[in-house]
Amino acid sequence: MLAPGRSYLLTDGRYEIRAKAQAKGVCVTVGKSLPDVVNEIPGRPVLIYETDNLSSSRLRATKKGVQRAALAPERGLVEDLRAVKDDAEQALVRCAAQIADRAWDALQPEIVPGVPERRLGARLEILMREDGADDKAFDTIVASGPNSAIPHHETGERVLQEGDLVTFDFGALYRGYHSDCTRTVILGEPTEKQRAVYETVHKALAEATELLKPGASGEDAEKRAKEIIKEAGYEKNFTHGLGHGVGRNVHERPGVGKGTTFEPGHIVTLEPGIYIEGWGGVRIEDLVLITKEGREVLTGAPRPCSPAPPGWRAGPG
Amino acid sequence: MLAPGRSYLLTDGRYEIRAKAQAKGVCVTVGKSLPDVVNEIPGRPVLIYETDNLSSSRLRATKKGVQRAALAPERGLVEDLRAVKDDAEQALVRCAAQIADRAWDALQPEIVPGVPERRLGARLEILMREDGADDKAFDTIVASGPNSAIPHHETGERVLQEGDLVTFDFGALYRGYHSDCTRTVILGEPTEKQRAVYETVHKALAEATELLKPGASGEDAEKRAKEIIKEAGYEKNFTHGLGHGVGRNVHERPGVGKGTTFEPGHIVTLEPGIYIEGWGGVRIEDLVLITKEGREVLTGAPRPCSPAPPGWRAGPG
Numbered sequence: 001m002l003a004p005g006r007s008y009l010l011t012d013g014r015y016e017i018r019a020k021a022q023a024k025g026v027c028v029t030v031g032k033s034l035p036d037v038v039n040e041i042p043g044r045p046v047l048i049y050e051t052d053n054l055s056s057s058r059l060r061a062t063k064k065g066v067q068r069a070a071l072a073p074e075r076g077l078v079e080d081l082r083a084v085k086d087d088a089e090q091a092l093v094r095c096a097a098q099i100a101d102r103a104w105d106a107l108q109p110e111i112v113p114g115v116p117e118r119r120l121g122a123r124l125e126i127l128m129r130e131d132g133a134d135d136k137a138f139d140t141i142v143a144s145g146p147n148s149a150i151p152h153h154e155t156g157e158r159v160l161q162e163g164d165l166v167t168f169d170f171g172a173l174y175r176g177y178h179s180d181c182t183r184t185v186i187l188g189e190p191t192e193k194q195r196a197v198y199e200t201v202h203k204a205l206a207e208a209t210e211l212l213k214p215g216a217s218g219e220d221a222e223k224r225a226k227e228i229i230k231e232a233g234y235e236k237n238f239t240h241g242l243g244h245g246v247g248r249n250v251h252e253r254p255g256v257g258k259g260t261t262f263e264p265g266h267i268v269t270l271e272p273g274i275y276i277e278g279w280g281g282v283r284i285e286d287l288v289l290i291t292k293e294g295r296e297v298l299t300g301a302p303r304p305c306s307p308a309p310p311g312w313r314a315g316p317g
Numbered sequence: 318m319l320a321p322g323r324s325y326l327l328t329d330g331r332y333e334i335r336a337k338a339q340a341k342g343v344c345v346t347v348g349k350s351l352p353d354v355v356n357e358i359p360g361r362p363v364l365i366y367e368t369d370n371l372s373s374s375r376l377r378a379t380k381k382g383v384q385r386a387a388l389a390p391e392r393g394l395v396e397d398l399r400a401v402k403d404d405a406e407q408a409l410v411r412c413a414a415q416i417a418d419r420a421w422d423a424l425q426p427e428i429v430p431g432v433p434e435r436r437l438g439a440r441l442e443i444l445m446r447e448d449g450a451d452d453k454a455f456d457t458i459v460a461s462g463p464n465s466a467i468p469h470h471e472t473g474e475r476v477l478q479e480g481d482l483v484t485f486d487f488g489a490l491y492r493g494y495h496s497d498c499t500r501t502v503i504l505g506e507p508t509e510k511q512r513a514v515y516e517t518v519h520k521a522l523a524e525a526t527e528l529l530k531p532g533a534s535g536e537d538a539e540k541r542a543k544e545i546i547k548e549a550g551y552e553k554n555f556t557h558g559l560g561h562g563v564g565r566n567v568h569e570r571p572g573v574g575k576g577t578t579f580e581p582g583h584i585v586t587l588e589p590g591i592y593i594e595g596w597g598g599v600r601i602e603d604l605v606l607i608t609k610e611g612r613e614v615l616t617g618a619p620r621p622c623s624p625a626p627p628g629w630r631a632g633p634g
Contacts (some may be wrong), residue, residue: 012557013468013556013557014468014469014556014557015467015468015469016556017466017467017592017594018467018469018470018471049373051372051373051374051377052372052374053372054372054373055368055369055370055371055372055373056366056368056371056372056373056376056390057368057369057390057392059373060368060390073373073374073377075374122446122447125446126443126446126447129439129442129443129446130439130443135456139452149334150331150332150334150335151330151331151332152331152332152335153335154335239330239331239333240329240330240331275334277334
């Protein structure tokens with residue numbers, strides 16, 4: 001809790017030693033409730049709270065407990081402060097993205113028919129952890145065959161088959177910062193339709209990426225990606241937004257769409273996809289830093305904007 | 318959302334295919350808001366919501382949007398239903414606990430002076446993932462030397478040293494169910510004080526465990542553990558509750574304390590600890606299932622209630 005000239009950290013006995021050691025210059029209270037602490041502040045303070053992050057039961061208890069303070073709801077105060085990443089933060093996201101890249105490279109020989117999705121998800125996570133990630137950034141998605149038509153498929157027991165589209169959505173957590181990357185591969189020689197869908201998604205990603213720079217609008221980038229997908233006849237098959245900010249959370253500000261004007265230090269994903277129920281889907285996602293001059297693609301360091309192409313064959317075969 | 322004779326699943330385009338495939342007999346709505354759906358229900362329904370799980374911003378939007386429904390706050394309806402685990406759920410928690418046990422066994426040769434905490438945490442998580450865990454149950458704690466005095470220490474760069482107390486708090490996630498286990502080891506020959514503290518905590522765990530059976534109270538178990546720690550002169554050094562329920566969440570009902578009467582199917586941790594700032598600490602935690610006849614300790618399968626004793630030396634030395 002921040003007050004003029006004073007900051008408070010409310011914690012309990014489990015965190016007492018650590019809070020006192022790490023929270024220098026902060027008033028650490030142990031085992032006190034929020035109303036307890038607010039009631040110690042003289043005068044009639046205004047208690048600003050984040051409505052997205054305070055449960056209705058905690059709001060009720062706070063309203064009941066505070067005596068003189070007025071309560072003022074707010075949204076996104078902290079998230080707004082976090083939207084622009086400084087150099088140290090950019091370095092951590094870059095590092096997380098590189099860990100994920102290396103895991104992806106190392107996984108290639110294992111992406112072969114006969115392997116269950118679940119195994120490949122575990123392997124990606126283990127490879128990232130072995131390489132210094134503190135965690136995966138989120139539950140890894142491995143969506144094979146018809147499952148690739150499900151944008152947020154829950155990785156399961158399905159075994160990869162020759163001819164499958166297989167989508168991998170994965171990222172690393174490194175010192176509190178996340179990365180996010182999606183690649184789709186085709187197991188074997190692509191059909192004409194697989195090739196066409198893949199190339200449409202790839203083009204949507206590439207052209208939307210080209211638009212990113214300081215002053216550009218998220219809406220324009222999203223519009224461009226949607227146009228390309230619409231021109232190819234798949235307007236109804238791109239069922240989610242183009243992207244989102246990434247940092248301390250894997251989904252944070254800025255959004256990529258209406259109302260966003262990019263600034264240097266924004267880090268966002270671009271992740272167009274085409275999903276066809278019963279057939280499969282393709283999604284390709286890059287993580288992009290807005291720089292003073294334009295942009296830097298943080299994912300796929302050695303091959304920016306050129307993920308595994310159609311016809312690419314994973315594994316030793 | 319449950320209504321008389323009808324259940325609703327509100328989702329968006331990303332989950333549409335999966336929801337329709339998996340939520341049989343449920344009315345799946347895509348892209349509709351909660352007020353949209355509630356307003357379609359005829360009459361004047363009562364909308365019960367869980368106050369701990371609805372943010373104040375969502376509550377505000379719901380209140381604003383629903384036209385005829387009355388809103389009724391509730392707490393813990395779902396959590397109460399989840400407190401007793403059926404046979405299938407017990408089997409999943411048992412399986413999670415066994416994965417963690419095997420990882421613990423496999424880690425032993427690596428617990429040696431010179432290794433950083435962070436490395437051991439990563440290794441435990443990798444061993445569990447390799448062995449079929451879907452994830453760790455929570456961020457693994459490895460707290461060495463003075464850090465072991467911090468109950469929820471954040472695993473870091475400190476390197477293990479001869480003479481250290483080292484506390485490991487870890488668990489596996491298996492098919493949606495969690496395990497939770499803590500072991501403390503002493504690197505080398507224990508001092509008299511280390512031995513005394515260890516034996517006190519171990520006794521508190523063993524005697525509290527003996528009390529668990531259907532009809533027993535959580536308060537009595539907690540009291541017994543606290544008495545033993547108090548008798549040894551460490552009353553002020555046990556700074557948290559004795560335990561908590563475990564299942565779909567790593568902290569859920571029932572609590573272990575006032576107000577809890579145990580029933581067959583409850584699964585709880587018992588985790589007494591003694592924490593001495595600047596010196597170190599000991600915590601030992603078992604996961605216990607209440608059975609019809611009494612209890613079953615789910616952690617440490619081959620050595621119930623006898624975790625690594627003082628004087629135990631990890632590693633090849």
